[in-house]
Amino acid sequence: MTEEQGKRKGLIKTPTAALKEYFGFSKFLDGQEEVISEIVSGKDGLVVMPTGGGKSLCFQIPALCFPGVTLVISPLIALMKDQVDALVTRGVSATLINSTLSWPEQKERLDGMRRGEFKLVYVAPERFRAESFLNALRDVEVSLFAIDEAHCLSQWGHDFRPDYLRLGKSLEKIGRPQCVALTATATPVVRNDIKNVLKLRQPFERVSGFSRPNLSLAITAVDKAAHKDERIRAIISAHKTGIIYCATRKKVDLVSETLASWGVKCISYHGGMSDSERVKAQEIFISKKVGIAVATNAFGMGIDRGDVRFVIHYEIPGSVEAYYQEAGRAGRDGEAAVCEMLFNYADTRTQEFFIDGANPSAAVIRQIYQYLLNEADDNHEVFRTLEDIAENADVKNTMAVGSGLTILARGGFIERFDVQGRRMRGTRLLKPDLLTRNLVLDESAIEEKDARDREKLKAMVEMCYSRSCRQQWILTYFGEEDTSPCGNCDMCRDRSAGDYRAPTAEERLMVRKALSGVARMSRRGANGWEGKFGKGRIIQMLAGSKSQEILTAKLDQLSTYGLLADKTTGYLNSLFRSLADEGLVITITGDYPLMTLSAKGERVMSGKEEFQLKWPGETAKPVGLDEKDFDPQLFGMLKDLRYKLAKQEGVPQYLIFSNKVLEALTKYLPSDAQSALTIPGIGEGKAQTYLPPFLEMIRTFQAMK
Known part of the structure; x- marks a missing residue:
């Protein structure tokens, strides 16, 4: 199918109709409708949507609207089978092609695709190694090429898989149909890498919130x-x-x-x-x-x-x-x-071992290649386990042998093949006359990937030592701005001591609304209230969430829906913890934790009894620091310094300090590292690595005034 043929031909049904017909839903989840609208308009795209956010529907619905077939690239055989089985149960014509099928079985399904018998076909990425498979796809009307778990495309992603790298060239070979890449986790660096590897054409990019308030x-x-x-x-x-x-x-x-x-x-x-x-x-x-x-x-x-x-x-x-x-x-x-x-910090040694194994140096790769040259038979083939190669090529980390072979295969120097009846793979030299000293490797890319992996581990350690809200730290890492404390992590719980007292009139009304939400989502039996939902679902309902769980259960139609939409999820988590501590609500554990009203909670809800609570407070200001007048000139100087450091380090600016941290530095003017550590977002790691020049600039600025 040519690029011209790949342009949108007209939908065979609307997304809303497909959603209702095959999935029984009347509304899309937050973020889904916007993504699906972009896809059905014919655009390439990149979608980052958190686990449980309904990512699969974003390509399944367009597939049912397009006239041709949608190819879904998926890395796990078990996952492919589960999704295909679920679709077939719903009446969708779907199938899969992976290594569990023989070539005749694959060919039979390819013939079915040519005849238009399937709307979705799940394909393992390694299938695109075979030219015969790519040639067979040229006669298939591919409306959409959907790549799931797209972070596997990026060398800077946390689960890089070499088989994914060839997908960009495979797109060209089958006529470059419309392409959309989807993943649950991707930093800005990884997102850019995905777009570059696939050469997406003027793509839309949709990044849903990473927050998981439950x-x-x-x-x-x-x-x-x-x-x-x-x-x-x-x-x-x-x-x-x-x-x-x-x-x-x-x-x-x-x-x-x-x-x-x-x-x-x-x-x-x-x-x-x-x-x-x-x-x-x-x-x-x-x-x-x-x-x-x-x-x-x-x-x-x-x-x-x-x-x-x-x-x-x-x-x-x-x-x-x-x-x-x-x-x-x-x-x-x-x-x-x-x-x-x-x-336990000592556990980082295990991750460092993995990083060493995933990133062999150019010298180690050459040692492996020389060993293959020495051991190759008359057919230029070598049959050795990774352990054998490691021992005889003097490579300390067996994982590094596997990674080195992958790099050599990607460079076109060798190919790996299965050996029938044995749990090992053979290696074939593709350029047997090429001497080790003439082996050309992209050494800068090898070194850069090693550095990136070590930066990722460093960020993970930094998060462990950070004293700020866990979820807020993570959201900032993924590039989200204007985040607020979740009210639900260990750090937020430590800081939300609040004050224990009777409510104001406004607070009393708020608590009664919260309790009425619990009551509305419970059953009332002869022995009192029986829970039907857990705290997370109740908070979602009160906050006016449009999540799948809320819409499917039609909780958006309750009279209490959105009653506390003016409150943050973090505040509501803290409030409900206080309600439980005071005995106004009870959680019954079983297969699912179900929340109900206590007898006291029912009386408070009805206005028949007064109460006191430990009221959730705002995040406390840094300990021992007095707030000064905010000086925009200093704030600008600190931002300039952050920009220069980020450029030197080759990292995004937010990985050094977020805007909120710079605002706090401007507002509180800490004089030393010990006082700066009380600011959320500055942990031990960043205090040692990045903080000193910022403190020096603050001191210089104060001396100038």
Whole structure:
């Protein structure tokens, strides 16, 4: 299909009609309608939408409106199968093409695509290695090329996959149909990389809010494994259902054995298991036969289990992107969930080992190449395990061998192929006469990727030491401005002591509105109130949310919907915590945590009883600092300094300090690092790395006045 043929031909139905017919919804979620409108208008695009935000519908609905077929590029076979099965159940003609199918089976489905039998076809990225597959696609009317988990395209993303890199060239080979890339987590740097790799044409870009107000984020410092076990046991006892992420297979086995010794059933999941073992474990967890999964970070992409009440990180992840994506697998039903990281700085060594393995130096890559030249047979092929190559090529990190082979394959020097009947891959030299000294590598790109990965880990450590709101810190990292404290993380809870007193008239009315929202979303039986919804859903309803959970349950039609829309979610989280502490509301735990009114809460709601509360307060000003007159000249000087430092470091400005931090520095004029550390957004890491020149500028400015 040529570019001219690829222009929009006219829709066969409207997005709203498709939504109603196939999914039974009458309204789109926040952000969905705008994205879908851009796609059906024929534009290329980049969509960043958080986990649970309805990202899949953004390409599924246009697919049902377009005359041809939509190709969906997806990295996980289990995820593809789940989505195809769900679509077929809804009456959508969908199928998949991946490595589990033989070539005749793939060809049969390609023939079906040519005949127009399918609207959506999910394709694994490695299929685009084969010229035969690309040639077959040329006769198919591809209306849309949708790339899911698009952060895998970017070398600066947290889950880079080389097979994704060839998608840009594949687009050209099949006539460059309309293309949209979608992901749940991407910094501005990653977003730019995605657009450049795919060569998107005048694309629209939609970035939905990353905020997950129902998640209570916490980072707990731990000294030893026994302390980690104590926290895990307490969290499991309180919240029952969840995922424990571990950095290595060894730790997965260790934690699983510990849980088994407590009599807690769980499934294990890691890369050392066979494909069938991993699929079976995933299915057991999704079908709710077991409530807890202990897994490496490979587990969870696309996992659609709404009742995950906790996510624990046993060690520090390698990046903020990875952490937030994994944390986002909790509370997908919109109800409250906890996400706790068990932080010990010594665990960063594991992530540094992974970074070393993912980024072999040019010298190491040449060692590997020389070994292949030495060992190649008459067919220029080598059959050795990664461990054998590492040992004989004098490479200390076996992971670095795999990464080095990937770089050599990407450069066209070798190709890797499966060996029938063996759990290893062969290596074929494509330029057997090329000597190691003539091997041309992009050394600057290799070094830059290594530096970026280390910056990501550095940012993760900085977040652990930060004393500001966890969610606010993360939102700033992803480039959002004008964020406010969530009121729900460990830092916000520490700072929201508030004052305990009777309400003002305005506060009394607000509490009665909140309690009436609880009542409206409960059942009233002979024995009092029975819960139907959890705190998270109730807060969403009172705040006037347009989330899928609210619209599907028709909670937007309640008389109490949006009653407290003038309050932030952070404030409402703090308020409801106070209501619970005072015994006005009760949460009953079971399969789901359900909130109800207490007898006292009903009397307060009806105006029959007075009460006192610990009222949520605003974020306290930095300890020990007095507020001065805000001087716009100093603020401008600090912004100029930030710009220069960001340019020198090659990082976005917000990774140095946010505008809010610069405003606080201007307002409070700290004289030393110790006092500056009381400002939210300045942690130990940034105090050492970036703060000194800002303090020097403040001192210079004060001396000038």
